[in-house]
Amino acid sequence: MPRAATTADVFNAIAEPRRREILDLLGNGKEHAVGDLVLRMRMPQPAVSKHLGVLRKVGVVTVSKRGQLRLYRLNAKELKPVHDWVKTYERFWTHQLGRIKERAELKMAQQLAKQLTKHKEEEPC
Amino acid sequence: MPRAATTADVFNAIAEPRRREILDLLGNGKEHAVGDLVLRMRMPQPAVSKHLGVLRKVGVVTVSKRGQLRLYRLNAKELKPVHDWVKTYERFWTHQLGRIKERAELKMAQQLAKQLTKHKEEEPC
């Protein structure tokens, strides 16, 4: 069996650095035309289009047509499986920093509680 | 240029599902002999050894010899780059849940603050 296709799942799709770069450019949540991405990536248009094709196939980006432009937009929720998987290992490098982090969180808690008890009735919606 | 090697970086290494499975098995932080992994993975020993070779090369596992056994151990901190990258997209699927989460956190803050002010002087180290 050969290596799984890049379009097999999101893990394979994001293995390529340039594709992660594209996702980073789309990270502001706005639509980007292919030409815009080509300029920012400084790589030939066909290459960008091909990478976008892979990202499209795994669903991590969506495309809409506006005139002759194709506007790509991030569909970040498709990255959640990656996040969920790797998050289970977070404790391995957070554990030592945990003490510091806990301190900070407690301090935050105090401040928040103070704020809350100060003007009790507020927050709309 | 062909696709980057699976040993090029951790992103390529974890693109393969069986390799993620191996990492999951090592997720308890303990040492595991190859034979143990072979049994649990239900796949031929050479295949497991080859996957372990990839994981070794990118540093996400370490190996130590004990007699004729090779004991593999997770080196999870090498997964941090993956976590760091994907974490920047967390907001995209947390944002809607954000309101609920904020409420919960505020409540926690109140409780923590109460606990803190109750018996002020404690916690060693």
Add this chain to the structure above:
DNA sequence: TTGACATATTCCTATATGGGAATATACTTC
């Protein structure tokens, strides 16, 4: 229609794969 622009697709090639089978290496015990 014709041309100009934006994007996608096709064709090419060198390279790497994952699995199976067979074999090599290393250690342990007799």
Add this chain to the structure above:
DNA sequence: GAAGTATATTCCCATATAGGAATATGTCAA
């Protein structure tokens, strides 16, 4: 040393690349 066990490596092959070059498709404007 010989046999047995644990693990790694080599050889094989079908398949899939990523990038470059060229071309096709689709859209706008005059």
